[in-house]
Amino acid sequence: MNLNIILKRPVYTLFVVAALGLLSSCQPEDVGEGNGLSDANVDATFTVKAVEGKVNTYSLQAQPNNVISSMWNFGDGAFSGKMNEEASFPDAGTYTITHTATGRGGLSNATSQDVVVATSDPIKGNIVKGGKFLDADDQAKWTKLNISASGAAWTFNTGSATIKASGWSQQGIYQAINVVKDKEYRIDMLISGGASSDTWFEVYAGTTPPVQGVEYKDNKVMGISTWDGCGTSQFSGKLSVVGCIKNDRTNTVSNVVKFNTSGTIYLLFRSGGNGFTANGITITNVEMRGSN
Structure with missing residues (x-):
C-alpha cells in the first residue's frame, strides 16, 4: 500500500508540471501580444x-x-x-x-x-502687436535696432523671428506699447535655441526711446544668459521657464513689470554673443498681458 502511494506521487507531480508548462508556453510574454500587458485602445477623450x-x-x-x-x-x-x-x-x-x-x-x-x-479678455488680453510674426503685417510692427556695425541680424520667418550673431556683435528689435500706471504686466514668449557660449538674449521694457547705434539698457526684465547659467545646452519653451536673467526691479527671475506713469514704453529684445548657436535663437508668441 505504501509502495503504491510512493509510485503515484511522482506521476501526479509530473502531470502537474507538464500541464503548467503547456499553459505557460501558450501565454505570450511580450507587450502587444494580446496578454493584457498593453492597451492599444486607451481612451483619451x-x-x-x-x-x-x-x-x-x-x-x-x-x-x-x-x-x-x-x-x-x-x-x-x-x-x-x-x-x-x-x-x-x-x-x-x-x-x-x-x-x-x-x-x-x-x-x-x-x-x-x-x-x-469669441471675445478677448479686457484685462488679460495681449497688448503686443504682431507677436506671432505670421506675415508681413505682423513683422511690420517691429523695428530693428542696429547696435553693431555688422555680424548680428534678426530675420523674420513665417511664424517666428530668429537672431544670429558672431564676434560679440548684437542687434535688437522693438515696438512701442501703451501702458497704464501701477498696473502689473507679465511678459513672455516661446523661445528655442541650441547650446551656446558667450551668448545673451535680453528683454527690456523701458520708457527711454531706443536710439540706433546705442546699446539699450533701460529696465531689463528677463532673458537667456550663458554667464547666468542658461543657454549652455539646448532649450525650448516659455522664456519665463527656461530663462535665468534677473529682473532689474525685483532682483529675482521674474517676468512681471509695472510702471510709475501711464504712457509709452518700449518692449525691446537685444541679443548677441561670440559663441552663438549655429541655428540662432528663435522666438514666437510674444505676449505682454495685464495681471491685475
Whole structure:
C-alpha cells in the first residue's frame, strides 16, 4: 500500500508540471501580444466646460479609466498634467486642445477638440502687436535696432523671428506699447535655441526711446544668459521657464513689470554673443498681458 502511494506521487507531480508548462508556453510574454500587458485602445477623450465666473477659462476633464498618465497641449507646447486641468485663453480665436493618454504597456492615444473664444479678455488680453510674426503685417510692427556695425541680424520667418550673431556683435528689435500706471504686466514668449557660449538674449521694457547705434539698457526684465547659467545646452519653451536673467526691479527671475506713469514704453529684445548657436535663437508668441 505504501509502495503504491510512493509510485503515484511522482506521476501526479509530473502531470502537474507538464500541464503548467503547456499553459505557460501558450501565454505570450511580450507587450502587444494580446496578454493584457498593453492597451492599444486607451481612451483619451475629455470634456470641455466653461468655468463660471472666470473669463475665457475652461475646465477639462479626461476620462480616467485605465489611464496611467496624461499629457496636454493647449497650442503652446505639451506638458505633463492631471486628469482634470484648466485652460485659459485671454485672446479671441480658435484654439486646439489635445489630450494624450498613456495606458498599459506605455501605449498612448490622443484626442483633440477646438475651443472658439469669441471675445478677448479686457484685462488679460495681449497688448503686443504682431507677436506671432505670421506675415508681413505682423513683422511690420517691429523695428530693428542696429547696435553693431555688422555680424548680428534678426530675420523674420513665417511664424517666428530668429537672431544670429558672431564676434560679440548684437542687434535688437522693438515696438512701442501703451501702458497704464501701477498696473502689473507679465511678459513672455516661446523661445528655442541650441547650446551656446558667450551668448545673451535680453528683454527690456523701458520708457527711454531706443536710439540706433546705442546699446539699450533701460529696465531689463528677463532673458537667456550663458554667464547666468542658461543657454549652455539646448532649450525650448516659455522664456519665463527656461530663462535665468534677473529682473532689474525685483532682483529675482521674474517676468512681471509695472510702471510709475501711464504712457509709452518700449518692449525691446537685444541679443548677441561670440559663441552663438549655429541655428540662432528663435522666438514666437510674444505676449505682454495685464495681471491685475
